[in-house]
Amino acid sequence: MAVAHTPWQQLPAEVHIAVEKRLGSAYTVQTSDAGANNGTNATLTLTDSTRLFIKGQFGRAPREFLDPVADPQDGSDWWGADWGPVDQLNEEARINPYLPAASPRVLWREEVADWHLVAFEWIDGRHADYRPGSPDIAATAQALADLGACRIPPIPLPTARDRWGYYCDRDVRHLLDGGGTLLHTDPAEVNVLVDAHARAHLVDWAWPAVGPGWINPALWGLRLVAAGHDFADAAAWASEIPAWAEATPGAVKAFTRAEARRWTDEADRGTYGADSLVDDVLAWADFWV
Ligand SMILES: Nc1ncnc2c1ncn2[C@@H]1O[C@H](COP(=O)(O)OP(=O)(O)OP(=O)(O)O)[C@@H](O)[C@H]1O
Ligand SMILES: [Mg+2]
Known part of the structure; x- marks a missing residue:
C-alpha cells in the first residue's frame, strides 16, 4: 500500500x-x-x-x-x-x-x-557501496554470515514459502521449504549502514522471514549485479556466506525466478526503485539454469 x-x-x-x-x-x-x-x-x-x-x-x-x-x-x-x-x-x-x-x-x-x-x-554510518572493489562488500558478507548464526526468533514469522510461494512455480515451491535461518529479505545498499570501523549494520527489518539460509545471499547477489558485478562475481560473493553451501542450483533457480516475478509486479505497481531493478533481477534469475 x-x-x-x-x-x-x-x-x-x-x-x-x-x-x-x-x-x-x-x-x-x-x-x-x-x-x-x-x-x-x-x-x-x-x-x-x-x-x-x-x-x-x-x-x-x-x-x-x-x-x-x-x-x-x-x-x-x-x-x-x-x-x-x-x-x-x-x-x-x-x-x-x-x-x-x-x-x-x-x-x-x-x-x-x-x-x-x-x-x-542511531548508527553512525553511511549506506553500503556494493560496486565492484568496494570494501563494504566483505563487511556486508560478514553481516549476512552472522544471520546464519542467529537463533530463530521465538515469535511467529512468515516462511520463505509465505513470502515467495505465490510467485514460485507450483512444482518447485517445496524448494523454498525448510531451513531455519533468519532472513532479512531486502539487503539493498540503503538497508546496510557501514560504520567507521568497516562494520556493516543491517537496518530496516520490516519484512523478516525464516527459511533456507541461502536466500540471504541469493537476494544479496542480485543487488551486487545491480551494482555492476558480473554474474560469476556476484555468485562468488554469495558463496562467501556459509549457508550458500546448502543451495542447490534448482532451488536458486526457482527462488530467483520467483523474486524476478515479484519485482515485475512491484514495477507494475509503481513501487519506488522497482523499475530500475527489474532487468537485473530477470537476468540474475536467467543466470541460474
Ligand atoms: N538506526 C539507524 N541509525 C541511523 N540511520 C538509520 C537507522 N535506521 C535507518 N537509518 C537510515 O534511514 C533510512 C531509512 O530507514 P529504513 O530503511 O529503516 O526505513 P524505510 O526505507 O523508510 O523503510 P521502507 O523500506 O518501508 O521504505 C535508511 O536507509 C538509513 O539510511
Ligand atoms: Mg529502507
Whole structure:
C-alpha cells in the first residue's frame, strides 16, 4: 500500500510534545528524503549530542497477532488483506530483540494521535557501496554470515514459502521449504549502514522471514549485479556466506525466478526503485539454469 511521506516537522504538535517529554530533552531534527520512505522518519539529536533514529506510521493500532493463514495456493496469505504499514512497523519492533548484535536496538515505542513511533539506536554510518572493489562488500558478507548464526526468533514469522510461494512455480515451491535461518529479505545498499570501523549494520527489518539460509545471499547477489558485478562475481560473493553451501542450483533457480516475478509486479505497481531493478533481477534469475 502506498503511503505518503510526512516530514517530521509536519507531525501533529501532540506528537512533538510527547516525544520531547519522552526524551526529557529538546532536540534538533535531521530528516531523510530518501524516496522509498513512507510514514515518517527522522534522526533526532538531543542537547547532550545523543542521537536516535525514529520511524513512524499513522493509522489504527497494529493488528493483534493471530496464527497466520498461510496457504498461497488458495490465494490467502500470511499477512492478510488488512495488513498495513503500522503492522509492518510493529513487525519490525517485535523482531528487534532477536536480531544480531550489529542491528540497532529499539529504545522505546510511543503511540500518540494515531502515530505509532519506534525509536532506534542511531548508527553512525553511511549506506553500503556494493560496486565492484568496494570494501563494504566483505563487511556486508560478514553481516549476512552472522544471520546464519542467529537463533530463530521465538515469535511467529512468515516462511520463505509465505513470502515467495505465490510467485514460485507450483512444482518447485517445496524448494523454498525448510531451513531455519533468519532472513532479512531486502539487503539493498540503503538497508546496510557501514560504520567507521568497516562494520556493516543491517537496518530496516520490516519484512523478516525464516527459511533456507541461502536466500540471504541469493537476494544479496542480485543487488551486487545491480551494482555492476558480473554474474560469476556476484555468485562468488554469495558463496562467501556459509549457508550458500546448502543451495542447490534448482532451488536458486526457482527462488530467483520467483523474486524476478515479484519485482515485475512491484514495477507494475509503481513501487519506488522497482523499475530500475527489474532487468537485473530477470537476468540474475536467467543466470541460474
Ligand atoms: N538506526 C539507524 N541509525 C541511523 N540511520 C538509520 C537507522 N535506521 C535507518 N537509518 C537510515 O534511514 C533510512 C531509512 O530507514 P529504513 O530503511 O529503516 O526505513 P524505510 O526505507 O523508510 O523503510 P521502507 O523500506 O518501508 O521504505 C535508511 O536507509 C538509513 O539510511
Ligand atoms: Mg529502507
